Amino acid sequence: MKVSDVVHDFGNSKMHSCGGICRVRTYVGSEGVVVLLTDLGDLNDGQSVTNAVEKIIDSVIRKGLVTQSATFIEHYERDLAEFDTFDVVTLIPTTQWKSIKREKVVELIAGDEKELSERSVENRSVYEQADQIRYQRDPFRGSVHIESPAVIARKFEIMESMIAKDSISELIESRANEQEIQRLIKKDLSLMAEAYVGDGEYICFSEYPLADGAVDFVIFSGRSRMDITLVEVKGAEFNLVNSNHYASFNHKVSDAAEQIQKRLGVVYRNYEPFRKDAHERRLKVLSGDLIHNAFVGPNSCKGVDPEKDVNIRTVVIGGRTVNDLEESKKRHDYETTSTPPVRIESWDTWLRRLKR
Known part of the structure; x- marks a missing residue:
């Protein structure tokens, strides 16, 4: 069962500072809490999920998005859902990634296949949340460079x-x-x-x-x-x-x-x-x-x-x-x-x- 679905700002939210956003979905299944960290590709204005995964996990815990022990899964969407990649991330003793099959992820999130098939960039709520965060950080993001x-x-x-x-x-x-x-x-x-x-x-x-x-x-x-x-x-x-x-x-x-x-x-x-x-x-x-x-x-x-x-x-x-x-x-x-x-x-x- 999904309990939350947000676009998370793991960068510095002050205007014109370091960016970074990803989609964070939290599920409760038969094996406990599962957190899906989805990289937003071109919507992301900062580091990739892979490069910032320690920072992201620390941030979602500090901000109360996850309040108990959880399994964190790094997720990259491709054009076709069957080619998506999933990796379980553990931080202790060092950061490690272990590939996991799509079928196992579906099982961990209580069989919500539709969740994984939809592309995040095509989800209106995700797109609007991403835009709101990015434009709060830089109101003129994407504007033409002003010449001399x-x-x-x-x-x-x-x-x-x-x-x-x-x-x-x-x-x-x-x-x-x-x-x-x-x-x-x-x-x-x-x-x-x-x-x-x-x-x-x-x-x-x-x-x-x-x-x-x-x-x-x-x-x-x-x-x-x-x-x-x-x-x-x-x-x-x-x-x-x-x-x-x-x-x-x-x-x-x-x-x-x-x-x-x-x-x-x-x-x-x-x-x-x-x-x-x-x-x-x-x-x-x-x-x-x-x-x-x-x-x-x-x-x-x-x-x-x-x-x-x-x-x-x-x-x-x-x-x-x-x-x-x-x-x-x-x-x-x-x-x-x-x-x-x-x-x-x-x-x-x-x-x-x-x-x-």
Whole structure:
């Protein structure tokens, strides 16, 4: 017979202090008092039952949840109840665990099979008790980390000057040429960061000098090892893949890919000077010198290690998609077989990356 069922706080209940909760069920059966200590997995904000079992047993006795000699059983729930684990815990002379079969546990708790089949996280009372304890300890548990005022202010600046996705879509739909698209993106370089970085740690450039020319757009990003993404763009006035029986990429895209590969050849043959130069340019931007139309993200790529290698990625964007499935295969094949790998995008696939 079950006599109590509570979510027990074995941690320090003061706000922002050490956590730790588990489910404690007390039964009286033919062999005396049995206490089931169930680990609550992701609901637990502290040590596991195994790591804190001495503390838990001491705590339930001190708080009067158990007032007489009892058998303590450590219990871990799995997705399927038949795979649950049970161990009898004894503390004297030292802490020891002895595995016990589920059938024996059912016998000890007076045959309450349903008790063991239900998952604790699906029990509304258990879930609510766990939430109440955890939020008393930390009212903002699970909330988003609050960033520094400078980072938040920069995010507001970027949002206020963002070009709407509809404006970009309209330009693409009008089959704009390369110059028209470049002109729009240069007004809001966060477009490139949003498509290929995703978070706020970046610096974007346009017309970035490289080898014997300039790359349309370049993105520095990362926290430890810096990622450098080189982006060449072509217009939207043609289809990405030709409609002839060769089904090849439009020559403008092929030419851009070939051009960027040649520049990458120069980069990799002179890798160390390129790497050092990239970090020197990054530091110039961070000092306030906005070279190459630099656009600084909220966190500005400060945390990268200038002594580590850099990852170099390349993208060519151009043309319109006609057949998503076939073009996706072709783009993937090109990226995996080109050396160094070049990612091909149509303006349609690029637009899908934008979340604004």
